[in-house]
Structure formats: structure tokens, C-alpha cells
Amino acid sequence: MNRASVLRVGIGILGVILLAALPLLNLRIPGVLPGATYEPGTLQLLALCLLIAGLALSYHVLFGLAGLLSFGHALYFAAGLYGLAIALRHWQMSLVSAALLVFVGATLLALIVGAVSLRVSGISFAMVTLAFAQAGSVLVARNPGGLTGGEEGLGLDITNIPESFVGVVNTRNLYWISLAIAIAVFALVTWFERSRAGHVAAATRENELRVRVIGMQPYLVRLLAFVTAGSLAGIVGMAYLLVQNGAQARATSADFTLTLLVMVVLGGVGSRWGAVIGGVVYTLLDQRLTALAGGEFIQSLPAILRVPLSQPLFLLGTLFILVVLFLPGGITGTVARLRSGGSVARARATLEQAGGAESDGMEVEAR
Amino acid sequence: MSTVLLLAITGLGLGALYFLVASGLSLIYGLMGVLNFAHGAFLMFGGYAGYEVSRLIGATTWPGFAVGALAGVLTGAAIAALTELLLVRRLYERHIEQVLVTVGLALALGALASGVWGTDAIIITGPDWMSEVTVILGARVPNNRFLAIIAAVAVLAGIVLFLKFTRYGLIIRAGVENRSMVTALGIDVRKSFTLVFAVGGAAAGLGGVLASQYYTIVSPHLGPSLLIFAFIVTVIGGLGSLTGAAIASVLVAMLQQFVNYYVFGLGEFAVVLALALVLLIRPRGLMGRVAA
Amino acid sequence: MSPELILSVRNLSASIAGQQVVEDVSLDVPATGVTALLGRNGVGKTSTIKAILGLIPRRGEILLDGVGIDREPTHRIVQRGVGYVPEDREVFAGLTVAENLKLAQRGPDAHWDVVETLFPDLVQRSAQLAGTLSGGQQQMVSLARALLNPNRLLLVDEPTKGLAPKIVGEVADALVRAAELAPILLVEQNLAVVRALARDVVVVSGGRVVHTGPAAEFLDDPDLVRRHLGVHGDAPESAAAGAVPDGAHPTEAPA
Numbered sequence: 084m085n086r087a088s089v090l091r092v093g094i095g096i097l098g099v100i101l102l103a104a105l106p107l108l109n110l111r112i113p114g115v116l117p118g119a120t121y122e123p124g125t126l127q128l129l130a131l132c133l134l135i136a137g138l139a140l141s142y143h144v145l146f147g148l149a150g151l152l153s154f155g156h157a158l159y160f161a162a163g164l165y166g167l168a169i170a171l172r173h174w175q176m177s178l179v180s181a182a183l184l185v186f187v188g189a190t191l192l193a194l195i196v197g198a199v200s201l202r203v204s205g206i207s208f209a210m211v212t213l214a215f216a217q218a219g220s221v222l223v224a225r226n227p228g229g230l231t232g233g234e235e236g237l238g239l240d241i242t243n244i245p246e247s248f249v250g251v252v253n254t255r256n257l258y259w260i261s262l263a264i265a266i267a268v269f270a271l272v273t274w275f276e277r278s279r280a281g282h283v284a285a286a287t288r289e290n291e292l293r294v295r296v297i298g299m300q301p302y303l304v305r306l307l308a309f310v311t312a313g314s315l316a317g318i319v320g321m322a323y324l325l326v327q328n329g330a331q332a333r334a335t336s337a338d339f340t341l342t343l344l345v346m347v348v349l350g351g352v353g354s355r356w357g358a359v360i361g362g363v364v365y366t367l368l369d370q371r372l373t374a375l376a377g378g379e380f381i382q383s384l385p386a387i388l389r390v391p392l393s394q395p396l397f398l399l400g401t402l403f404i405l406v407v408l409f410l411p412g413g414i415t416g417t418v419a420r421l422r423s424g425g426s427v428a429r430a431r432a433t434l435e436q437a438g439g440a441e442s443d444g445m446e447v448e449a450r
Numbered sequence: 451m452s453t454v455l456l457l458a459i460t461g462l463g464l465g466a467l468y469f470l471v472a473s474g475l476s477l478i479y480g481l482m483g484v485l486n487f488a489h490g491a492f493l494m495f496g497g498y499a500g501y502e503v504s505r506l507i508g509a510t511t512w513p514g515f516a517v518g519a520l521a522g523v524l525t526g527a528a529i530a531a532l533t534e535l536l537l538v539r540r541l542y543e544r545h546i547e548q549v550l551v552t553v554g555l556a557l558a559l560g561a562l563a564s565g566v567w568g569t570d571a572i573i574i575t576g577p578d579w580m581s582e583v584t585v586i587l588g589a590r591v592p593n594n595r596f597l598a599i600i601a602a603v604a605v606l607a608g609i610v611l612f613l614k615f616t617r618y619g620l621i622i623r624a625g626v627e628n629r630s631m632v633t634a635l636g637i638d639v640r641k642s643f644t645l646v647f648a649v650g651g652a653a654a655g656l657g658g659v660l661a662s663q664y665y666t667i668v669s670p671h672l673g674p675s676l677l678i679f680a681f682i683v684t685v686i687g688g689l690g691s692l693t694g695a696a697i698a699s700v701l702v703a704m705l706q707q708f709v710n711y712y713v714f715g716l717g718e719f720a721v722v723l724a725l726a727l728v729l730l731i732r733p734r735g736l737m738g739r740v741a742a
Numbered sequence: 743m744s745p746e747l748i749l750s751v752r753n754l755s756a757s758i759a760g761q762q763v764v765e766d767v768s769l770d771v772p773a774t775g776v777t778a779l780l781g782r783n784g785v786g787k788t789s790t791i792k793a794i795l796g797l798i799p800r801r802g803e804i805l806l807d808g809v810g811i812d813r814e815p816t817h818r819i820v821q822r823g824v825g826y827v828p829e830d831r832e833v834f835a836g837l838t839v840a841e842n843l844k845l846a847q848r849g850p851d852a853h854w855d856v857v858e859t860l861f862p863d864l865v866q867r868s869a870q871l872a873g874t875l876s877g878g879q880q881q882m883v884s885l886a887r888a889l890l891n892p893n894r895l896l897l898v899d900e901p902t903k904g905l906a907p908k909i910v911g912e913v914a915d916a917l918v919r920a921a922e923l924a925p926i927l928l929v930e931q932n933l934a935v936v937r938a939l940a941r942d943v944v945v946v947s948g949g950r951v952v953h954t955g956p957a958a959e960f961l962d963d964p965d966l967v968r969r970h971l972g973v974h975g976d977a978p979e980s981a982a983a984g985a986v987p988d989g990a991h992p993t994e995a996p997a
Contacts, residue, residue: 206689210681210685214722218719403558407541407550624841627835627836634826
């Protein structure tokens with residue numbers, strides 16, 4: 084290990100210690116956090132940020148690493164979320180066995196859907212994943228046999244949940260679980276990225292032909308990335324159930340997958356930290372903008388300002404458009420660019436590459 | 451027998467709606483390689499514009515409905531043209547970023563509609579004839595189905611004639627096949643991009659007005675749900691093929707209607723299953739070209 | 743720049759999908775006659791043509807009749823009077839022959855008479871879909887699209903590729919006629935055709951120009967030909983090579 088990586092690991096450990104200690108501290112960041120860091124409301128928001136960051140990381144494996152533009156990633160998150168809720172409420176399983184069953188279920192789901200969807204690439208792939216996610220969404224809304232609770236959602240059945248994970252007083256435990264899961268997902272994604280499979284996945288994104296030439300199957304590597312991302316999303320979904328105290332139908336919606344894409348692009352495509360930062364920033368913005376929308380200031384504005392400003396998704400969508408147009412590397416890309424003086428063009432190139440082999444109309448001269 | 455007929459005509463009506471959305475998606479994708487996520491928002495605003503304008507004139511009168519439909523068409527076309535000029539054009543040839551921008555626009559416009567008209571569905575009324583039924587061989591078919599079918603056939607005919615007999619149509623057909631060769635003949639193909647967006651937006655706007663009659667409501671969810679089925683239709687039909695979109699619209703809607711009626715309301719799942727089958731057997735879709 | 747040049751390219755480089763395909767090409771095309779662009783497979787001849795037209799991202803200086811066109815989009819360059827016959831013909835398969843030509847017509851003063859005399863076959867087939875034509879017929883459509891307009895320069899990329907010997911002769915005849923109307927920069931593998939048509943040659947290797955000079959001088963030097971093209975004089979490996987267009991010979995017997 085060289086000095087730089089020792090430094091990086093050191094900073095990482097310090098960061099984790101700081102994050103783990105937050106529930107014991109009295110830190111306030113006005114405008115960003117609703118209260119002091121030891122308060123349950125703040126801790127719950129922070130736990131959400133961590134979980135969404137984990138989810139964004141799993142999406143990064145698909146989009147940033149393997150270059151697969153999926154519009155249906157929320158399906159596996161929802162599978163974890165609803166799967167656990169159903170196993171606990173309707174089948175009265177213990178938390179551990181329910182979690183194992185749901186993990187296997189979400190992984191199998193990702194395997195089946197991935198095996199079919201990866202038959203096509205590029206834009207068709209995006210649409211097909213969207214269609215499968217929509218089927219999931221319809222299933223949840225239909226509420227078959229009263230299983231999912233339909234539009235109402237499904238509350239967490241706490242019968243088989245250890246007491247230390249229940250109730251407002253134990254929010255800090257849930258926060259620590261969320262932190263542990265976020266760190267575990269980060270570690271797993273890092274490991275996957277650095278593994279041989281990860282390198283090949285990145286290579287298929289850039290040059291499918293070259294991967295074929297060295298005798299690897301791009302399909303299998305992509306499927307591996309797809310399943311990895313799906314099972315990680317399932318894990319995050321299960322933790323989300325505990326933190327949010329229930330499952331909401333919104334988690335299955337196409338909008339939710341799209342917001343994942345927004346997060347990753349906002350943070351910076353192709354970088355793990357980009358996904359993490361995108362997830363955290365998005366969640367904080369969403370929460371704070373919602374709070375702001377109900378606030379006196381916005382409610383006192385004339386209708387032409389009040390109506391758009393009271394819709395967080397309108398502001399986030401607009402922000403997203405602006406980032407795509409003017410800050411192609413997202414937050415991390417812009418920071419890196421400011422530090423190294425790199426060009427917007429290079430950041431754009433990275434983003435285009437992340438989209439996979441979409442450079443039609445320009446075939447390489449093959450003669 | 452009368453049930454089958456009712457399902458078939460209703461299915462055709464639904465297929466007509468799908469086609470109104472899918473035709474624009476397919477043309478835009480075929481010519482520009484842009485997957486337009488905001489297309490559902492064009493439809494939704496078309497529906498709301500139709501609602502507002504026909505309310506002013508009288509929602510239950512035919513002039514009210516006709517002017518409302520016209521407003522829906524113009525709104526769809528205007529928003530679509532602006533989208534192309536202000537957002538998509540800036541990212542020429544950057545397909546992923548173009549998709550991202552339309553995703554952002556879809557989210558923002560959906561939220562804007564929720565802000566203006568609320569998240570709850572608004573009940574739509576039309577001329578009395580629309581909510582009445584016509585009895586055909588014992589099947590009681592709601593009249594708005596016929597209107598959707600007639601409109602979709604008219605739009606299909608109009609687009610085909612436009613593509614076949616105008617200079618821009620010629621450029622668009624050639625551009626769908628080989629865009630760079632069109633520019634190499636000295637034609638600024640980008641001029642036709644705005645046009646294609648506007649035509650697609652107009653069809654979607656009309657689709658919005660008719661969909662709100664079909665479902666008797668207009669809501670912020672109208673766009674996204676129809677959009678997803680239109681995506682399925684374009685993939686099954688073959689990306690970039692107008693004929694494929696027309697055929698697949700009818701097939702998908704029929705499948706959905708019949709399965710919904712006979713197999714415990716599983717129509718949506720049958721459609722997704724059909725999509726999976728098409729991908730496994732024929733990944734480029736029914737009428738798709740070999741290389742996208 | 744001397745006035746008798748129609749096209750002057752300096753330090754042209756170009757890339758496709760991030761890969762450099764043209765390193766540093768400088769070449770001149772005289773305002774009359776045919777200039778052949780030669781080189782082995784994959785050295786970037788087609789890419790050079792595409793870069794001149796702006797069909798792929800490029801850098802360098804390109805002057806058309808003394809006016810810089812290196813920053814102009816493709817359609818502008820073509821509108822300045824550049825006709826393009828692409829490799830593999832690229833006719834619009836789903837359009838009829840008539841529609842292919844109508845699309846290509848750039849202004850009111852189109853040379854319909856030229857097209858009708860050179861390609862009487864196409865007039866008969868005007869309602870046929872271009873995709874259903876034979877390779878030779880498609881090449882005629884592609885040539886006709888370019889010759890239809892008044893041009894200052896023609897860029898013709900491998901017009902005889904994959905064609906039967908008889909058709910090669912017809913294409914070469916059409917090019918002789920075309921060269922009377924506008925100067926041509928021609929990419930061609932068939933050295934017999936090159937010998938019949940070209941006055942000058944520009945030889946590319948490794949993305950750079952390695953030889954320029956009169957065509958006959960180059961083709962008559964077996965060493966040069968072997969070194970730069972890897973073939974022997976007028977006997978390249980392709981079967982179509984034997985087909986020497988009739989009546990279009992400036993020189994006789996092979997070297």
C-alpha cells in the first residue's frame with residue numbers, strides 16, 4: 084500500500100467513526116437537517132439518506148459500471164420491501180428466515196428478468212426493464228388476496244421484530260443498521276468493481292467486440308452485474324421497510340426508478356462516490372423541498388410561483404435537466420474538473436460511454 | 451358472441467390510443483435515435499388543455515369537444531416542438547443525455563400538472579353521444595371507442611400521406627433509414643427533427659383528449675401509464691417502424707382486453723409476457739430493421 | 743494556394759468512436775481530371791473522404807476552391823457543390839429510384855439530361871424500390887444522385903467494389919463522363935480502373951500520405967506499388983481487376 088491509499092483508508096475509517104457517532108452527538112446543520120443529530124427525526128432522515136445512497140450504489144453497478152440503462156431497477160428494491168413486509172405480516176416468519184427467503188427471491192427475480200431483458204440492448208433494454216417494473220407496480224396496486232395492501236401500502240408487522248428495532252426511541256439502532264448496510268453495499272460494489280468480472284463488465288461497456296475476442300461472454304457478465312445490482316437493491320429494500328415502518332406503493336412506480344437515475348447522474352456517472360453523494364443530496368433535497376413547499380413563505384407567493392415551487396419533483400426534474408445540460412459530470416465530475424482543470428467534453432464522453440454502444444450511424448471502418 | 455365483439459371493439463379503441471402515442475415515439479426514435487420519455491407528458495397536457503378549453507365553450511357540446519380536441523393537438527405539438535428546440539437539440543447526437551433530459555422533463559411536467567390540477571383525477575364529460583352506447587349484434591359498445599378508432603385511423607392515414615407525398619416526408623423516410631447519408635446529399639436533416647417532434651406531440655395531444663374521454667378522467671397518471679404501454683408497443687412492433695407500431699398497438703390492446711376479461715384481470719401481465727416472448731423469439735420486433 | 747486546385751487538405755486528422763483513423767493527411771486535388779486516393783485496406787481512405795465531408799469528427803485545414811470548409815456541417819459542404827458517392831453505395835432501400843434522385847436534387851438546375859443519357863436503365867426502373875435493385879444498379883443510383891447536381895468536386899469511394907466485371911466497365915465509363923463535368927477524388931482498389939481514369943495518385947499508409955505524383959509513373963513502378971499497396975502492378979488479387987474498361991485507356995499493356 085502506498086501513502087495515498089493509506090491516507091484514503093484512514094479518512095474512510097474516520098468518516099465511518101464520525102457517522103457511527105452521530106446519534107451520540109449534538110450537531111446541527113440548519114437548513115440541511117431538521118434538528119440535532121441525536122433527535123429521532125434527524126436520525127430517520129439520515130438513515131433514509133444512507134439507504135437511498137446504497138440503492139443508488141446498486142444502480143451504479145448497472146448504469147455506471149456495466150453501462151446498462153435500466154428503467155426498472157426499483158422492482159428489486161420493491162421486491163425486498165414488499166417481500167419482507169408480506170413474509171412478516173402474512174406468513175408470520177421470523178425476521179432472519181424472512182430476510183433470507185426474500186433475498187433469494189429478489190435475486191431469482193433479477194436473474195429471470197435480467198436473462199430476458201439482456202436479449203436486447205440500448206434503448207430496447209431500457210424499455211423492457213421498464214415494462215417488467217410496471218408489471219410489478221400493477222401487481223402491487225391490484226392487491227391480490229389482500230397481500231400488498233394496494234394503494235394503501237402495507238404496514239410493518241412488528242410481532243417478529245426484535246424490540247430494539249421498534250419505536251421512536253430505537254431510531255438510532257435503525258440508523259446504525261442503515262449505516263452498516265450502506266457500508267456493506269459500498270464494500271461489495273467496490274469489490275465487484277475491482278474483481279475480474281467487474282473489469283470485464285466495464286470493458287463490455289466500452290467495447291463489446293474486444294470482450295468477445297478475448298473469449299468472454301458479454302451477456303453473462305452483464306447478467307452478473309444485473310443480478311448483483313438487483314440483489315443489493317433487495318437488501319436495501321428490506322432495511323427500508325424497517326426504517327420507514329412500512330411499504331408504500333410509490334416504491335414500485337416508474338417515477339421511483341427514474342429518480343434513481345436522477346441521483347446517479349446528479350452525483351456523477353461512473354463513480355461510486357458520485358452515486359453515494361447523488362443519493363444523499365437527492366434525499367435531503369426531496370425532504371427539505373417538501374418541507375419548504377408547505378412552509379409559509381411559499382404559500383404566501385402568487386400562484387404562478389407557488390404552484391411550481393410547491394412541487395419538489397418539479398424543482399428536482401428541472402435541476403436534473405440543468406445538470407445534464409451544463410454539468411455533464413454531475414457533482415463529483417464538476418469537483419474533479421475544477422481541481423484538475425479537465426474539460427466538459429471529457430465528462431460528456433464518460434457519460435456517453437456509460438450509455439453503452441449507442442453510437443449508431445458511425446460504424447468503425449472494418450476494412 | 452356479443453361479449454367477444456364488445457371486447458374486440460373496445461380493444462381496438464384502446465389500441466387506437468396506444469397507436470396515437472406510439473406513432474410519435476416510433477417516428478422520433480426512428481429518425482433521431484431519441485427515446486422520448488416526455489411523450490407521456492405531451493399526452494397529459496393535451497388532455498388537460500382539451501378539458502380546460504371544452505369547459506370554456508361547453509364540455510357537453512360538440513363544438514366544445516371539437517375545439518377542445520384542437521387545443522389538445524396544438525398543446526401537444528407546441529410542447530413537443532419546444533422540447534426539441536430548447537432541450538433535445540442542444541444535445542445533438544448524444545443519445546443517452548437526450549434520454550436523460552426527457553426523463554427530467556417528464557418528472558418536472560408531471561409534477562407541474564399535479565401542482566396546477568391536483569393529484570386527483572378530474573372527471574371528464576363530453577357530448578352525450580360519447581357516453582351512450584351503440585348496439586352492434588347485441589354488443590353494447592360505448593361510442594367513445596368508435597371515436598378513438600376513427601381518430602387513430604385518420605392519424606395513421608394522415609402520417610402515411612405526409613410521409614409519402616411531401617418533401618419533408620421524403621426526408622424523414624430517408625432519414626429513418628440512413629441519417630448521415632441524408633446530410634451527405636446536402637440536406638439539413640435537423641430541420642425535420644422539430645417537425646417530427648411536433649407531429650408526434652400533436653398525435654399524443656389528440657391521444658390525451660381521446661384517452662380522457664375513454665377513461666372519463668384526466669389525471670397526472672394518464673401520461674406515464676399510457677406511455678409504458680406505448681413503449682411496449684414500439685418494442686414489439688419494431689423500433690422506428692410506423693406500420694409495426696400500428697399492428698402491435700392493436701395486438702397488444704386486444705390481448706390485454708381479452709385476457710383481462712377471461713383470465714382474472716391479468717391483461718397487463720399477459721402484455722409483459724408477450725413482450726418477453728417477442729424478445730426471446732425475435733428481438734428486433736415484428737417489423738424492426740436488423741440494425742437499430 | 744495555387745488557383746488550379748479545387749481541394750486542398752492540410753494536416754487532416756479524424757477519429758471514430760475515440761479511435762484515431764486518420765493521422766495526418768495533406769493532399770491536393772487539381773481542378774480538373776481524376777485524382778486517385780490509394781492505399782492498402784484499412785489505412786483510412788474512406789475515413790479521409792468522410793472527414794473531408796464532415797461525416798466524422800475531424801481536425802485540420804480543408805479548403806474547397808480556396809474557402810475553408812473544415813468547420814462547416816456536412817450539408818453545407820455538399821451544398822457548396824460537392825457530390826458524394828459513398829462506399830457501399832448507401833442508396834435508400836425503402837425509397838424508389840425516383841425518390842432517391844428527387845431527394846438528392848439540390849436545386850432547379852439539375853442535370854436530368856446527364857442522368858438520363860448515362861443511366862437509361864434507371865429511367866425505366868424509376869418506380870422500383872432501390873433495395874430491390876442489383877448491386878450494379880444501386881451503384882448507378884448512387885452515381886446518379888451525385889451527378890444530378892452541378893458539382894465543383896466529386897468524392898467517389900470505391901465505386902467498383904463487389905461488382906461484376908461487365909458492370910465495372912460501365913461504372914468506369916460513367917466516371918469518365920463525370921470527370922468531364924467536375925474533378926473527382928476517387929478511392930479505388932481496382933488498379934486497372936485507376937490506370938484508365940486517374941491522372942494523379944495520392945497514396946496513404948498508416949493514416950499519412952506517403953506518395954503523390956502522376957498516376958502512370960506510380961503504377962509503372964512495381965516496387966512502389968508493392969511497397970505501398972502490397973500488390974503487383976495491374977494484377978491485384980481481386981477477380982474484377984481484369985476488367986479494363988473499354989475505350990477509356992490512356993496507356994496500354996501492364997507494366
